[in-house]
Amino acid sequence: MNKVFMSGNHCIAEAAIRAGCRCYFGYPITPQNELGEYMAANMRKVGGVFLQSESETAAINMVIGAASTGMRVMTSSSSPGVSLKQEGLSFLAGFEFPAVIVNMMRGGPGLGNIAPAQGDYFQSTRGGGHGDYRTPVLAPASVQELADLTVKAFALADAYRTPILLLGDGMMGQMKEPVVFPEPITDLPEKPWALKGRGDGPSRYQASLILDGLEMERHNWKLVRKYKEMAEKETLCELYMMDDADFAVVAYGTTARIAKGAIKRARKDGLKVGLVRPITLFPFPDKILQKVAYQVKNFLVFEMSTGQMLEDVKLALGGKQVEIAFHGRPGGVIPTPIEFSRVIHRYYRRILK
Amino acid sequence: MELLNKWPIYYKKDVISHYCPGCGHGIVHRIVAELLEEMDLGKQAYLVCPAGCAVLAYNYFDFDVIESAHGRGTAIATGAKRANPKLFVISYQGDGDLSAIGTAETIHSANRGENICVVFINNAVYGMTGGQMAPTSLIGQSTMTSPAGRSPDVDGYPLHITDIVATFPGVTYAERVSVSSPAGIKKTKNAIRNAFQTQVEGLGYSIVEVLSPCPTNWKMTPAKSCKWIDEEMVKEYKPGLLTDKREEKRKERA
Amino acid sequence: MSKKDKIFTVKVRRDFCKGCGLCIAFCKKEVLGVSAKLNRMGYHPAEPVKPEACIGCLMCTQVCPDLAIEVYSE
Known part of the structure; x- marks a missing residue:
């Protein structure tokens, strides 16, 4: 067709x-x-x-x-x-x-x-x-x-x-x-x-x-x-620009699209950021996240909520030596890629310190 | 020796029902099974049993049965009949199920003129949960949740849902009967037969309201319960034909 | 043979009867009564007390909610 x-x-x-x-x-x-x-x-x-x-x-x-x-x-x-x-x-x-x-x-x-x-x-x-x-x-x-x-x-x-x-x-x-x-x-x-x-x-x-x-x-x-x-x-999960990443954004659905735009911007600025996008939310791709945690120690969960998938990410990575941060825009606010790329920059800089 | 009352083939053999002594469900179950046999509908029958005392009806009926959430019988019946019009679909419901929590489903399936049969057991009380007040409870009737008797000021009035749906153009057949006497039981069988025939001919929605004894929750003997139906309940819920649009619908279709 | 000449036998399936008494209440010929003994479920079931009076009207089988009564003709 x-x-x-x-x-x-x-x-x-x-x-x-x-x-x-x-x-x-x-x-x-x-x-x-x-x-x-x-x-x-x-x-x-x-x-x-x-x-x-x-x-x-x-x-x-x-x-x-x-x-x-x-x-x-x-x-x-x-x-x-x-x-x-x-x-x-x-x-x-x-x-x-x-x-x-x-x-x-x-x-x-x-x-x-x-x-x-x-x-x-x-x-x-x-x-x-x-x-x-x-x-x-x-x-x-x-x-x-x-x-x-x-x-x-x-x-x-x-x-x-x-x-x-x-x-x-x-x-x-x-x-x-x-x-x-x-x-x-x-x-x-x-x-x-x-x-x-x-x-x-x-x-x-x-x-x-x-x-x-x-x-x-x-x-x-x-x-x-x-x-x-x-x-x-x-279980389905997409890994986007994760090959050389040292910082991972976790987002699904609409926020994952926005995250991709933001990651492209951040990459232009030389930040090694990738995206983990769960496609099945239940069953949650926790094994894939755990594998990613061998490579990446910093995660940024991005949702259009006050932090719900965040809990699944924390459960999946429980016991791992990782840091999980969160950025959320609930209530029907659609964040822009520019806004989110700024958030990535902010966290990234904090890690580098 | 010839057995005069043969066991209906669509009623499971030698099962003792969980219904209380003198409960009307057993009588109506037998009538449904007998009619499916007499009208040769058992092979394609699909009965939705309610949340209520009749939730376990699949233990007694020997044809395909599904159980429904409380009040959703006619929605499930709608889905099944629309998906597979060859099924002969019956929704078997009690008064709490059909006229309280399932009012919207009842009204709208009737209004759409779904080609299904509804067997409505009205015993003016919530049976399975232990005798609480139903929308159909009579004024002054004492129940577990109206211990001083149902008061219109607090609880409103008995709901005549069959009378309401009988006014809908989509409702082809509606009758109120009782199983409180052999004569009433005969009328019940006739009414349900007419309802079944309505669906067989594809004429639309049919409903039979059966005034049925609940001796346990009425705290009466079974014989006294039947008397109470004949003397008290019929004053509020008058038995009789409420609508029969079969002839005009047959003409419309011809 | 007309119905009048027939002999009817009414049988109560003791262990299926819950002793609700509807058959007793509606039998015009008072064929049925309450058994003094309990059945397996712990009810006093109905039993024929005047079996010869049965006219085979099947009223008892109609009102029985538990399909516990069988009527035979000879």
Whole structure:
């Protein structure tokens, strides 16, 4: 397929349809409305289901219903809406149903604002809803990567029978970039567990209610094993200009893009700075960070929050002789590469002293 | 010797249910299983059971069953039916589930005219959690959270949700029945049969509200509970057909 | 053979009965009564006390929430 020029929200929708997603349920919320609108215009053309629900809670439960029949299914929202979806996310994890949930984060807490922010890192990576589970999280940083990771999200969801979060922000959703889409997927995996009516076979049921404590415990550990397997096989992380670096910036999504601009500037000034960009936020690429720590002793975590991924970096590098600094712009403020390159200079000079 | 009341094939054999003695759920379960057999729908049936006493319904029904979060039955039913229209989708819900926490899902699935059947068990109380006040509790009814009786000043009035949705153009069939007597049980079966037929013909949303005894939480004997339905509950919730738009919808489609 | 000439036998599956008494309350012919003995679940189940009076109306099977009653005809 040729290159097309597309906004991030449209891109996710198109990639999802190409990935074989045939059901979309959602409720309008800025800054991800274009995603639902694209689905409304295009999903029915391919014989799929588009439905605007009465609430985010209803949408995620429609996702559960559709996922239970074996369909590839998606919903999308932004921060306050994703909070409402947490009930369903917990159930999806309990049922072990595959689904893809998009969160285009905005400033918070509360209604906050509609500007890009990264304040939902904890909610996304720690489980978010009730109970002992996690949601694997993919964090793209370009429109092309939105397309690629959307397709990957569906594959991961099916392979591991888990809901997958695609975590962007208002900027990821709104910005336009050239993108090349993969060919549509027609060969979807079999789902023997899906409820399709008993037919001539035995009846089946899907339940997340496990009254027996020991059995519930077994289920919890089963989920943990799944996440561990994902950590081994599916962890993604980009290393940018790290070959000769003696100072590493850690950032994901939009901030990683800004960091790249800042690093280019800093490099021109002769600073040996590189970027570690986690693409999967859960499982977090802690092994990669630990490897980097053999080479680099100073880390600067950069987020559009008050320091959430910072905790994962600290956990990953716990016990290492490293220094971890932080620069954050929460609440919907988008830092510029110039601003951030100044921050890098400041820390860099401090280290050299 | 010929057995006159054969065991329904879609009801698991020789399972003793967890329901309390005299609970209406067992009767409605049997009716649902019997109808799926009589109407030959069991093979494609997909039932959503609620959070409530009927959460374990999959232990009794011998067809495909999914469980839902509290109140979200019709949202899950919507997702499943839209994803696979060949499924015969039933949402089985109680009064707390359907008319308190799930009000939005109920109203909007009805308003969209989803082609699903809703079996609504109304026992005017939260059963599973131990007898707290429900939106359907009667004025003056004493419950664990309205020990002095439900007072309109504090708790508002009994909610007639089936009457509300019956006014929607998308709702094709709505009836209120009770399982408090053999005659009522017969009517219940007929009503649910009509509801099922509505979905089979693709005519839209159908709901059957069943006034059902909860002897344990009403603190009455099962026989007295049935009497209470017939004497008290029907004053607030009058049994009868609330809407039947099947004929006009058939004409519309023809 | 008309229904009148038939002989009906009502059987209560003792261990499935929770002794709610609905069948007893709704049987017009007073065929059923409460058993003096407890069943495995600890309930006093229903049992036929006037079996010969059964007319095979199946009311008891309709009101039984636990599918505990079987009615046979000969």
